[in-house]
Amino acid sequence: MLREHYLLSDEPFATYASYVGAVGAHVVAKARSMGREATLAALRASGLRGHGGAGFPTGIKWSTIHGHPCATRFVVCNAAEGEPGTFKDRYLLRNNPYATLEGMLVAAHVVGARQVYFAAKASFARELDRVRCAVEELRHAGVLGTIDVHVVAGPDEYLYGEEKALLEVVEGNEPLPREPHYPPYERGLFATPTSPNPALVNNVQTFAHVASIVRLGAASFRELGTADTTGTILFTVSGDVARPGVYELPAGVSLATLFNEVAGGPFPGRKFRAALAGVSAAVIPADRFDVAADFGSLSRAGSGLGSAGFVLIDDSRSMPRVAQAVARFLFVESCEQCSACKHGLGNASRALDELFVPGKPDRACVDRALGGARSAPQGNRCYLPVQGAVVVPSLIHGYEREYAPARAPERAATEPWLIPVMVDFDEATRTFSYDLEQPHKMPNWTYGAPAKPTAPPHAGAAV
Numbered sequence: 176m177l178r179e180h181y182l183l184s185d186e187p188f189a190t191y192a193s194y195v196g197a198v199g200a201h202v203v204a205k206a207r208s209m210g211r212e213a214t215l216a217a218l219r220a221s222g223l224r225g226h227g228g229a230g231f232p233t234g235i236k237w238s239t240i241h242g243h244p245c246a247t248r249f250v251v252c253n254a255a256e257g258e259p260g261t262f263k264d265r266y267l268l269r270n271n272p273y274a275t276l277e278g279m280l281v282a283a284h285v286v287g288a289r290q291v292y293f294a295a296k297a298s299f300a301r302e303l304d305r306v307r308c309a310v311e312e313l314r315h316a317g318v319l320g321t322i323d324v325h326v327v328a329g330p331d332e333y334l335y336g337e338e339k340a341l342l343e344v345v346e347g348n349e350p351l352p353r354e355p356h357y358p359p360y361e362r363g364l365f366a367t368p369t370s371p372n373p374a375l376v377n378n379v380q381t382f383a384h385v386a387s388i389v390r391l392g393a394a395s396f397r398e399l400g401t402a403d404t405t406g407t408i409l410f411t412v413s414g415d416v417a418r419p420g421v422y423e424l425p426a427g428v429s430l431a432t433l434f435n436e437v438a439g440g441p442f443p444g445r446k447f448r449a450a451l452a453g454v455s456a457a458v459i460p461a462d463r464f465d466v467a468a469d470f471g472s473l474s475r476a477g478s479g480l481g482s483a484g485f486v487l488i489d490d491s492r493s494m495p496r497v498a499q500a501v502a503r504f505l506f507v508e509s510c511e512q513c514s515a516c517k518h519g520l521g522n523a524s525r526a527l528d529e530l531f532v533p534g535k536p537d538r539a540c541v542d543r544a545l546g547g548a549r550s551a552p553q554g555n556r557c558y559l560p561v562q563g564a565v566v567v568p569s570l571i572h573g574y575e576r577e578y579a580p581a582r583a584p585e586r587a588a589t590e591p592w593l594i595p596v597m598v599d600f601d602e603a604t605r606t607f608s609y610d611l612e613q614p615h616k617m618p619n620w621t622y623g624a625p626a627k628p629t630a631p632p633h634a635g636a637a638v
Contacts, residue, residue, distance in 0.1 A: 177271075180387045180396050181407055182380065183423045187270045191312040194273040202386045203318050206281040209389070214285050215241060218385065220393035222405035227253060227338075227378035228455060228481045230404070230470040233385070239360045240286040240375045248288040249364045249374040251345065252279050252382055254295035254302070255329060255336040258453040259504065261484030262597045262607065263409035264379035266421040268302040271383070272309040276324075278382030280313075281389055283322050286375050290323045292345050292364070296335065297328035298598075332620060333508035337557045338376045340510075351510050352557040378482075380409055400426030404469035408483050412438040413595055413607050415445065415489035420605055427472075431464040434487060445489040449573070454501050454594075455481045455562045457569035477569075486595050493589035494577050498570035499527040500592045500614075502544065505563045507616050515553035516560035521618065522547030523567055530578065531587050537580040541571060 177184045177197045188194040195201060206214045219234030240248055252275065256264040268275065279291050293310075295303055303326060310324050327345050334340045335350040338359055344350050345364060353362065363374030384406055388396050397405045404426035410433060413419045417439030424433065434440065434447065441447050447461040456479030459466075466476045473480045488497060506520035526543035529535040548567035551560035571578060577586065596610040615623050 182383050183270050200390045202277045202389050203280045206389045211285050217393045221388045221396045226380040240373050243373045245371050247372045248286050250282045250288045250291040251374050251376045252293045253378045257333045257336045258482045259595045260453050260486040261482045262411045262600050265302050272305050274383035274386040275379050278385035292325045294327040296331050401469045403471035411484040414487035416487040426469045427467045441489050448490050449488045451486040452481045453484050494574035496589050496592040500594045502527050502567050504594045507618050513555045516551045519547045519551035520563045541578050
């Protein structure tokens with residue numbers, strides 16, 4: 176069963192025929208019969224925002240490409256999900272790849288694109304196989320028409336998920352973000368000096384929502400969620416929580432309800448200390464969990480919704496260890512095109528490492544970590560250094576006492592915290608597995624041999 180405007184069914188759709196039987200309409204055909212302007216108007220009226228992290232209004236983004244003077248346009252689905260603590264796009268593709276593909280084809284119709292690209296990491300083998308099979312089903316059903324659908328398998332680097340870097344990978348290059356004055360709607364795919372070829376880039380969940388908006392209308396979509404963030408959200412909840420998983424709920428549910436009721440609350444005898452919204456926003460302390468989970472409310476609360484992946488941290492964890500892991504992840508995954516980013520985040524990472532070395536001056540280490548993180552965003556091509564400048568200071572200022580010199584022996588005795596880069600989700604046991612090689616990834620994107628056994632993953636993770 177699939178509820179109106181929801182993306183996840185009770186059971187995964189095995190075939191395109193079973194999907195159409197459940198939803199009751201051929202969305203692509205309906206969009207083509209509606210016409211481009213009417214379809215675009217419905218999308219704008221729906222209030223749909225992008226679910227890749229930034230929350231940009233989808234209708235405005237589509238309008239930019241729709242009205243572009245260049246006749247050669249592309250549609251690209253960003254499925255290179257890599258934000259720590261996030262598994263929603265892969266879960267959706269396993270359950271229902273058809274809605275996403277329909278949304279991509281609707282987009283191609285609206286913006287006048289003849290070619291669409293689906294780009295994911297090569298390590299997402301299960302999802303890539305599901306999408307390739309679904310594309311063939313749509314081809315045989317005559318849904319594709321004259322549209323060419325390309326499936327691209329790319330690298331595992333975090334920056335592959337940055338939309339300009341993703342376009343570089345589609346073109347056969349490394350995942351290195353372009354200059355900020357070359358957004359996809361100005362320089363898209365295979366551009367030439369006389370043809371910028373703008374590209375419409377949205378993520379998996381955003382395209383999937385488009386299908387239900389075309390099928391059922393904008394008004395009913397707006398009845399779900401909030402005025403700020405309409406529709407449903409796919410939440411990934413992991414870390415120190417009783418029932419980790421991917422949950423679809425209307426936008427605006429409180430974090431307290433999501434964490435304590437839907438995801439089962441903390442483990443017996445433990446209390447939540449905080450939640451990380453990936454590594455793209457400030458940490459959320461437990462005393463602020465009453466906030467509504469939508470873009471505006473979380474922004475006003477000093478954090479962000481991001482890709483709606485929340486990692487719970489309980490009172491058994493060391494917050495300096497969390498800061499250490501987050502700073503190192505951002506330092507390692509930065510691409511070194513912007514020297515201030517690599518240098519600043521490197522300083523922050525090394526300074527936090529020194530907090531766990533006996534005899535080091537604690538306050539000096541903390542000050543260097545803060546200075547390094549805050550200096551990272553200078554002429555940056557992407558958002559990564561801004562993330563570091565936000566999330567690292569929040570993990571320090573919110574838990575100052577744990578960084579005090581008097582806490583040094585206690586701090587040094589704690590185990591490293593594993594950054595939750597998600598590899599898989601076992602629905603039967605409700606456990607996520609994490610990338611155990613990530614702590615050994617080097618700043619040049621190679622891997623060093625582990626000096627000692629990897630620290631235990633978070634409770635609830637499968638090794």
